Amino acid sequence: MPEQVEFGLDTFGDVTFDLEGRRLSHAETIRNAVEQAVLADSLGLDFFGVGEHHREEFAISAPEVVLAAIASRTERIHLGSAVTVLSSDDPVRVFQRFSELDAVSNGRAEVVLGRGSFIESFPLFGYDLAAYQELFDEKLELFAAIRDGGPITWTGRLRSPLEGQRIFPPIEGDRKLMTWVGVGGSPESVVRAARYGLPLMLAIIGGSPARFAPLSELYRKALAQFGHAPLPVGIHSPGHLAETDQQAKDEVWPNYRDLMNRIGRERGWGEATRSQFEGEAGPNGAMFAGAPETVAQKAARAIIAVGASRFDLKFSNGTLPHEWMLRSIRLYATEVVPRVRELLAERGYEPPAAIVPPIVGSSE
Template sequence: MTIELGIDHFGDVTQGPDGALKHEGEVLRDLVEQGVLADRVGVDAIGLGEHHRDDYAVSAPEVVLAAIAARTERIRLASAVTVLSSDDPVRVFERFSTLAALSNGRAEVVVGRGSFTESFPLFGYPLEQYEELFEEKLELFRRLLDGGPVTWQGRLRAPLQGQTLFPRLEGDLPTWVGVGGSPESVIRTARHGLPMMLAIIGGDPLRFRPFVDLYHRALTELGTGPGRVGQHSPGHVADTDDEAKEQLWPHYRTYVGRIGAERGWPPPTRESFEEAAGPEGALMVGSPETVANKIVRSARGLGLDRFSLKLSQGPLPHEHTMHAIELYGTRVAPLVREALAADA
């Protein structure tokens, strides 16, 4: 089997050399440098997630991706995710068709409902329509991907009558749907015939196998295509397992602790961190060999077409993430591909 290996990033606001948090502008400039390095070391794709809160710098992924596009040649440029529920499908399409034009067809979209809800009040959308907004907007976006004049009518947005959008695509605009693990989300993705990106941030990734089976079964029964499956999971790579854990742990504790406090979770402990970083955990942290082995386990168990490593957990310094990207491209990726080629 073959697999694409990417990185994802939310633009986590990081610590500078003096220990203070950097300005968001500096974080974004660092992020462009990370994208350039990823392209140079052979990473297949970079995905940037949309957020509207003070611990993440990326609120407009396609703008940052365009900056990366101007300095790279081959890496694919995706969102991770675009919160379609609180955006307009027409504007999302136009922004990414523009990115596709600027990058010679390297743009991709990962749409989802998002795991944070700040965008709903920010853009004036009622949170009680969380599910209905995504359902209707995904239907429209799927129609727009077909190209040509679009006639469409829904309940929550003004209708379209024979509308053509510009710039027109010169090829395809690959679009994934981010899925957290509900059967309804899996079936919806299959109904639209779109690739499925599983957000696996805890537990054993192989527990998602029933959702992968459901997805392929639904694709077959609906006749909507062969489908593709991806996995997005957090992690960090360093020269040794101990070094990777020691670099990541204090920042992971800050990152997960803040989100947990907002959602009523208990604070992370070193024991829970070690368990998540273990052979069957979703936290892909360790040496290149350790991280490669964990990716191979997921790829075999879930039949992955793409794996995306979510880097920079919390305020982890930029230089650590740069080294992680270098190791991921030059050492992790060859180990993963060699193991999966041997399977074939």
């Protein structure tokens, strides 16, 4: 049934300007992110994700703190990271922080683990970039063991071993912390998620979503080979909603351009152009910017192409004003999501694996 598909929102806490052109502080941006999540909850969306970054353009470096504040003001929406950079963190502490978030939110916590597309956290926390891949491999192995529960006995190369260690607090009830692995397009990362039996979140930020279909198929085959039952696949993509396609694109383009060019200068990319942006915002690109009907049609195609169980719109794009983002959230929740459900029903779409809601109970 189409209701098995969930719809969420992601933000990196991009530091924004207000409608008068004043740059907001990092603190103001964080408070606005909380208000955005409160609105998303009131409109019935399924998930609100907060990304971790350690650079000037983004205000949120400790997602769990912001998510705990959101949990205190919301009732049903699930709350998670987008992503948590596990490579430069400690798996024990990550689990503890999200277990506590799960407790204060009454079972609504999720975590998306990834290597991260930015590297600022490595020197900041004293990690060697030369071990970029090995750090994630080893820490994901440990996190998966912790998530399974019980005393942990584990030995790795880059972290001190654990011998019969119990991790507190545990997740409440007879369940596990909902844990996704965020992937940007690497087949090796897809197979790694399958090996540990963790749901897959595809970061589709460029090119056609359909080109990720082989990765989701690889994931499902790998799950079967590792002896796991089918698990959900999610989509994370940028977007912006307005009353018309032109308005949405005209609003998001200069903000998106400035952010991409700033990052591009660090990474040796060429300057972003409007024609490239128009291609990404077109029917076959990864930018979901437009009027509700345009975005709904595009989202339905992407969900079907990869066999997704969740679609998360990354609604923060550079310095977009808070007021525009609130409008985008409203249009997404009240017009896009119902229309996507209609389109999926018309096409007889059922996701290969549904997201099973948690059952919170006593752990005694």
